[in-house]
Amino acid sequence: MDKTRAGQDPAPVVRLTDAHKSFGPVRALNATSLSVLAGECIGLVGHNGAGKSTLVNLVTGALTASGGTVEYGAGRGTESGADGAGVRAISQEGTLCPNLTVAENLHVAQRDLTGWGWRGVARARMRAALDSIFPGHRIGPDMTVSSLTLAERQMVEIAIGFAQGATPARLVVLDEPTSSLDAAIARQLMDHVRRFCDGGGAVILISHMLGEIFQVASRIAVMKDGRIILDRPADSFTRQGLVDAMGHVAPEATQTDARATPTTLQFRTTAIRTPEGITAAPGEVVGLAGLAGHGQAEALARFYLSQSSDWRARRDPQAVFVAGDRVSDGVMPLWSITRNLSLAGLAALTRFGLVDRGAERARAGDWQRRIAIRTDDLSNPILSLSGGNQQKVLFARALSTDAPVVIMDDPMRGVDVGTKSEVYAMIRAEAERGRIFLWYSTEMDEIRLCDRVCVFRDGAISAVLERGDATEDAILSASFEFGEEAAS
Numbered sequence: 001m002d003k004t005r006a007g008q009d010p011a012p013v014v015r016l017t018d019a020h021k022s023f024g025p026v027r028a029l030n031a032t033s034l035s036v037l038a039g040e041c042i043g044l045v046g047h048n049g050a051g052k053s054t055l056v057n058l059v060t061g062a063l064t065a066s067g068g069t070v071e072y073g074a075g076r077g078t079e080s081g082a083d084g085a086g087v088r089a090i091s092q093e094g095t096l097c098p099n100l101t102v103a104e105n106l107h108v109a110q111r112d113l114t115g116w117g118w119r120g121v122a123r124a125r126m127r128a129a130l131d132s133i134f135p136g137h138r139i140g141p142d143m144t145v146s147s148l149t150l151a152e153r154q155m156v157e158i159a160i161g162f163a164q165g166a167t168p169a170r171l172v173v174l175d176e177p178t179s180s181l182d183a184a185i186a187r188q189l190m191d192h193v194r195r196f197c198d199g200g201g202a203v204i205l206i207s208h209m210l211g212e213i214f215q216v217a218s219r220i221a222v223m224k225d226g227r228i229i230l231d232r233p234a235d236s237f238t239r240q241g242l243v244d245a246m247g248h249v250a251p252e253a254t255q256t257d258a259r260a261t262p263t264t265l266q267f268r269t270t271a272i273r274t275p276e277g278i279t280a281a282p283g284e285v286v287g288l289a290g291l292a293g294h295g296q297a298e299a300l301a302r303f304y305l306s307q308s309s310d311w312r313a314r315r316d317p318q319a320v321f322v323a324g325d326r327v328s329d330g331v332m333p334l335w336s337i338t339r340n341l342s343l344a345g346l347a348a349l350t351r352f353g354l355v356d357r358g359a360e361r362a363r364a365g366d367w368q369r370r371i372a373i374r375t376d377d378l379s380n381p382i383l384s385l386s387g388g389n390q391q392k393v394l395f396a397r398a399l400s401t402d403a404p405v406v407i408m409d410d411p412m413r414g415v416d417v418g419t420k421s422e423v424y425a426m427i428r429a430e431a432e433r434g435r436i437f438l439w440y441s442t443e444m445d446e447i448r449l450c451d452r453v454c455v456f457r458d459g460a461i462s463a464v465l466e467r468g469d470a471t472e473d474a475i476l477s478a479s480f481e482f483g484e485e486a487a488s
Helices: 052-060 079-084 102-109 118-133 150-162 183-198 210-216 239-246 252-258 296-307 337-349 357-371 387-399 417-432 472-479 481-487
Strands: 014-023 026-036 041-045 067-072 087-090 171-175 202-206 219-224 227-233 285-289 319-322 405-409 436-440 452-457 460-466
Touching: 014 052, 026 052, 026 067, 026 227, 041 052, 041 183, 041 210, 052 087, 052 171, 052 202, 067 079, 087 150, 102 118, 102 150, 118 150, 118 183, 150 171, 150 183, 183 202, 183 210, 183 472, 202 210, 210 239, 219 239, 239 417, 285 296, 285 417, 296 319, 296 405, 296 436, 319 387, 337 357, 337 387, 357 387, 357 417, 387 405, 387 417, 417 436, 452 472, 460 472
Parallel strands: 041 202, 041 219, 087 171, 171 202, 285 436, 285 452, 319 405, 405 436
Antiparallel strands: 014 026, 014 067, 219 227, 452 460
């Protein structure tokens, strides 16, 4: 359905015409054209590395096109033109200053906040934005960002993008906005996107959660290899048709290998029990669910630290960790892709105090093929990869070790639907070999893959659900005060 209203300005908020973007010999965007009209929500989909981030960086003025044009309204735009046109962006990587308060971070984004009374204005704008998008939130404008949970930081990022300013928001780019939000908060955001577009605003939504795309998008643009290959109304797509249109980036051999059923166990694992009461036997995938910020991540961190040496790496680590917040807890930004991938198993690659670089490169090359990390050179810096490909490196880092326990803190943030399927198959295959997985996820589709689910509320387990009983209704019931009924 076309949500553009009659009587609105027919000029696009932004128009790209044959836009190109190259980084040296690499062409990240090739002959791409896209117009965004007021009242539209455009779902932008494609596998990791398809060119989505490059396209939106041209839209927001963060990058300048190597060729073609980028126009805002009726005229040619530059970075200041994007700001003047009311184009705002919310990145999945996080741009907040952790040492500043919520209101002070708005001051960084909105340069009209000057003079003696700017703090009061900033506080009022942030309260209004948070209350409008996330009713019931518990975020104060004077709270320091470093004190917030990952989900709360994401909520603040989103609120800054939609907040009132000297130039009202006309186009908001949302890049994986719900990647660290639970289902209830994600629904609040999707409701706000509908209201914003109904009021004449425009949104570009990048999400690997296709259900969200179909909920709110009026048009869907599919990207592949730096081009938009399809751009048509959302109701003309089916879910499977959209997956097929994106194409699959992982080689067929990966799927075959991942689904192979071993005949013997390769991991000597005993049953584990965490202080919170989570139990898991060899071969089990145990999920942690519930509203974000209720102690799931803390429980995983405590257990991981209890299994790790506090002064030197072990040759045979008992547990490995896959972080969802890759910026804070995952990647080493100054290191290469290879070095980031081999970090967890570095002790096993060391002989007489020296790292066997040949073995390290071989391990990295093997996992690049298995999990389809999109790069021409593994010696490139880790930040040369898209966010989703960085997350693949973190998965490869963990799964390439012999650790019997794998701890995953909402690890699928920004990973494309094709790679998710491959990783799910790898997790199940590794579990069949005897590994234990502790998996916190905010995605119901992932929770349903677990053998058992522990629902958290207020830092404690409020219900333990077997696989067939772990429905969305049951998990939500156990997440609130009346959760005892679901657990009985």
